[in-house]
Amino acid sequence: MSAAAHQPRIAVVGAGGLIGEALVAELQLRGLGGSRLHALDDLRDLGRVSADGSGQLAIGDVAAFDFSRVELAFFCARSSTAQRFAPAAAAHALVIDSSSAHRESAGVPLVVADVNPGALEAIGARGLVALPCSASVALATAVAPLAALAGLERVDVATYHAVSGSGRAAVDGLAAETAALLGGRSPRPRTFGTQIAFNVLPLVDALGGDGSSAEERRLASETRRVLGLPGLQINATAVRVPVFFGHGLAVHALLERTFDLAEVAAVLRRSNGIRLVESAVSVAPPTPAGSALAPDHVYVGRLRADASRDRSLNFWVVADNVRKCAAHNAVSVAQILVNRPQ
């Protein structure tokens, strides 16, 4: 890949989806891709086109694509598509997969660019890299500096998941349900089975036999892996809220040693990918709608000591789940791979 190191040929599989669109925009923003970009998707999503800086991009059939034509392939399609096509693509190119298909595969690193870029060292000119789910990216980014500063013993987290985590149909569904209710009509829940407009659903993804949800288990296992802390206690409750973009997290963290709140703030302030919003009466804490204005950071706010015990603190995290946690992380991982010395 050395010759094309700074302008690799790129394929984006799932280019018609929310993450795919954001990813193409992010590539343009960073001067990657351009005319060398192949937009691909499943046959059933082919009709759509993805807007980019230079207009429209035709989407081709991923099944008919020859991955030896590219150095870099992003998969931001459904998991079954990645399962089917990503391993073959990885024989020719660097594959960066946003889906859950390869997150637990042996030898596939799980990477948040701002947190554990070192995990990319094992990757050659070809191969697979998996990206965690958006909520794990936000959580791992926010707690990594605390782990480095004072050690992490335990994290309790409750989430406020935006509907866009379930794709474009869920975004359209929230708008349609809301319009129906404001118009005095009954909403027709689609993506979530239950009304999400003006409601809160305390279940994200499938319920498991132990009563936890798939998203809650992902948050715990992925965050442990990205942080390299297999013994870290993480206890999560994942809840869906009627927000279009931006996951929120209420985090309660128990550190291994006592700390001064000023040193925690200082380390967060200088950490990769984080913007600390100081807690002050005159400053509004970060919100999903507000963070959308500058969606390239994980915002941390409401930082405060937990008055009920030592070594414990609380904070609020919000990040654009599509742009920051998915697209921005994917392109950052790609840039690390592309720019490394050969």
Place this chain on the structure above:
Amino acid sequence: MSAAAHQPRIAVVGAGGLIGEALVAELQLRGLGGSRLHALDDLRDLGRVSADGSGQLAIGDVAAFDFSRVELAFFCARSSTAQRFAPAAAAHALVIDSSSAHRESAGVPLVVADVNPGALEAIGARGLVALPCSASVALATAVAPLAALAGLERVDVATYHAVSGSGRAAVDGLAAETAALLGGRSPRPRTFGTQIAFNVLPLVDALGGDGSSAEERRLASETRRVLGLPGLQINATAVRVPVFFGHGLAVHALLERTFDLAEVAAVLRRSNGIRLVESAVSVAPPTPAGSALAPDHVYVGRLRADASRDRSLNFWVVADNVRKCAAHNAVSVAQILVNRPQ
């Protein structure tokens, strides 16, 4: 009050507000009040009328009312109104105050009817009873059976506060902001200062000097008092969500002894004021919009062990903040007082 024990003369101060309306409806439902009901409010809220079973109810000026005309007075007005008029009313009548005015006054019991009715024993035929804020009512109701079963060591809670906790203007504001956004116009945030439609605000009530909010401090101190557990660790994050009615709470509780999940479920199933929604793939967990259909219970769902440590469990709580946590609790307290042996 013995002669009129089952049909006391009643005043409702703040009858024009959301809680006042719900309270009048609840009184009708339980056969209390009727023609013997005096609807009162501040001068600046006088124009409004409150609907009841028999049509409309004129609202009189609380400042001009002679409280010796009633045996029972509910205050569900703003705190300043209760501060000004409730003590004088309590010289003549039993006063049940939903506001924060007297929650910390010496000698005033803080009562959740389903949890600590015994605290009413100190009250005679006149005097003041304070009610906790809605989120505390929901939390105390849900955790009281766990405290009795296995002892409570610690509670971490993140809330999903409905806008109606801030009154009718906030309900109208959410509808107006939502309509504006769906129509492509900029919302004009009023009650909360920041857009609440399709957004999440991680701050409920005023920010304190220690970084916690007034609502977070209330949740901790009121729940400790109602449970009679002054040493209980409670750590709260209070967050506003774009929901009209129904507060949600993600609760992580550490018990004093190990437990079997089945015994926890059994004790919740037979507890006062609680409806346990079993966790099953075929059963939707309780939601604010769903609980509104039968708003006289605190719903508990998503009950599960915390896999990260012993003695620890998670559950979700949702309750109608206006009807169950405020109006229903107020009338239940009144009924205990009215029906007790003289």
